[in-house]
Amino acid sequence: MAKKRTLVIGDIHGANLALEQALDRSGFDRAKDHLIILGDIVDGWPETRQCIDTVLGIKNRTFILGNHDKWALDWMKTGIAKKIWTTQGGKATIESYGAKIYDVVPPTKVPESHIELLDTALFYHLDKKDRLFVHGGIEPEGVRPLDLGEHTTYDFLWDRTLIERAMRAWEYDKEGKMPQFTKYKEVYLGHTTTWHLSKVPLNIGEIWAMDQGAGWEGKLSIMDIDSKEFWQSDKVSELYPEAVGRR
Numbered sequence: 001m002a003k004k005r006t007l008v009i010g011d012i013h014g015a016n017l018a019l020e021q022a023l024d025r026s027g028f029d030r031a032k033d034h035l036i037i038l039g040d041i042v043d044g045w046p047e048t049r050q051c052i053d054t055v056l057g058i059k060n061r062t063f064i065l066g067n068h069d070k071w072a073l074d075w076m077k078t079g080i081a082k083k084i085w086t087t088q089g090g091k092a093t094i095e096s097y098g099a100k101i102y103d104v105v106p107p108t109k110v111p112e113s114h115i116e117l118l119d120t121a122l123f124y125h126l127d128k129k130d131r132l133f134v135h136g137g138i139e140p141e142g143v144r145p146l147d148l149g150e151h152t153t154y155d156f157l158w159d160r161t162l163i164e165r166a167m168r169a170w171e172y173d174k175e176g177k178m179p180q181f182t183k184y185k186e187v188y189l190g191h192t193t194t195w196h197l198s199k200v201p202l203n204i205g206e207i208w209a210m211d212q213g214a215g216w217e218g219k220l221s222i223m224d225i226d227s228k229e230f231w232q233s234d235k236v237s238e239l240y241p242e243a244v245g246r247r
Contacts, residue, residue, distance in 0.1 A: 006034040008133065008208075009222040010201075011066065011190045013044035013215030013246060014092055016051045018233035022222040023054075025231040030058050036125060036225075038190030039066025039135035039157075042118075043089030044215040044246040045236060048072070049096040052114045065121035066135040066190060067157040073118040076110045089215065089246045123156040124148060130185040131225065137162035137189055140181045163192045166204040171197070178205030188225070193218060201230050215246040 007026060012019050022028075028035065035058050042048045055061060071085040072093050081094060081101055091101050097109045124134040126148065132138070137159045138151055166181055181187070186206050194202040195213035201221050202209040214220035217237040223230035237245060 004032050004034065005029075006036065006225050007222050008036040008038060008188050008210060008225050010038055010210035010212060010220060011040035011193075011215055012037070012051055012220060013040055013068070013089060013236075014042055014048040014051055014096065015045040015214055015220060015233070015236045015239065015245075016047035016054055017239040018045075018214055018220040018236045019051055019054055021233040021239075022220050022231060025233075026222050026224070028222070032060070034060040034062070036062045036133050036188070037064060038133060038188060038210055039064045039121070040068045040190060040215070041066070042072040042093045043068040043085075044092060045240050046092050046096055046243050048093040049114070052117060056113055056117060062125050062133070063117060063121045064125060064133055064135050064190075065118070065123060065157060069118050069121060070157060073115070076115045076118070092243070123153065126184075131188070132182070132184045132186070133188045135189070136160065136191045138182065138187075140165050141183060158191075160192050162187070163189050163207065163209055166207045166209075167192075167194075167197065167202075170202070170204045181205055181207055186225075200232070203228075217245070 041051050071090060075081050086101055094101055099109055126132050134156055136157050138155055140162045162181060169178055188208045188210055190211045193211045193213040194209045195218040199212060201223055210221055212218045212221045214236045219235055220233040221230055
């Protein structure tokens with residue numbers, strides 16, 4: 001009997017074709033394996049609704065809230081589509097539910113199960129092996145040494161201090177020994193694309209950057225967190241040649 005695996009996946013941004021490719025290429029067992037989603041399942045490509053249906057079909061999942069997920073959740077609950085959201089991929093999310101950007105009433109076409117998925121998402125996940133999973137980031141050691149409970153929603157969903165510090169260190173000395181950026185064994189991040197630096201999951205010290213630009217012209221990455229074997233979709237811009245994504 002095959003061993004149950006835990007895989008982590010980067011920002012999906014409404015690209016269900018890429019999500020299905022990543023799951024298939026990794027041999028993901030939807031009834032047995034565990035998937036950790038680093039947030040931003042919505043916005044950009046035209047299949048947010050289908051993405052959420054796909055994720056709901058995975059029995060063992062841990063869903064981390066992303067900043068775009070929070071914007072979409074606000075719309076799902078209120079029907080108010082803020083311009084800051086619609087101009088950054090939210091329009092495609094609205095249209096995936098058959099709604100219109102100018103609707104100002106709660107969108108009745110959004111299934112309750114979809115709202116619940118986003119509404120019950122975690123700000124972070126820390127497993128028993130001291131591996132942290134978060135969308136945006138946390139404060140690096142030496143900046144403000146905070147416990148997880150002392151961080152803000154903004155830190156978890158938006159902050160790029162940790163990944164930007166790690167990327168600067170990596171660009172300065174790719175072959176050198178990286179410092180320890182946090183107190184955790186490993187930290188898995190989404191939110192910040194590495195496409196300009198690395199077309200595959202980028203490992204810097206204990207940091208794993210899993211966003212390879214699937215919301216733009218890049219690829220969706222999925223990785224086994226124990227073996228570090230990874231798989232990727234085709235370039236998402238080629239899977240949706242008639243759409244524009246977040247470009």
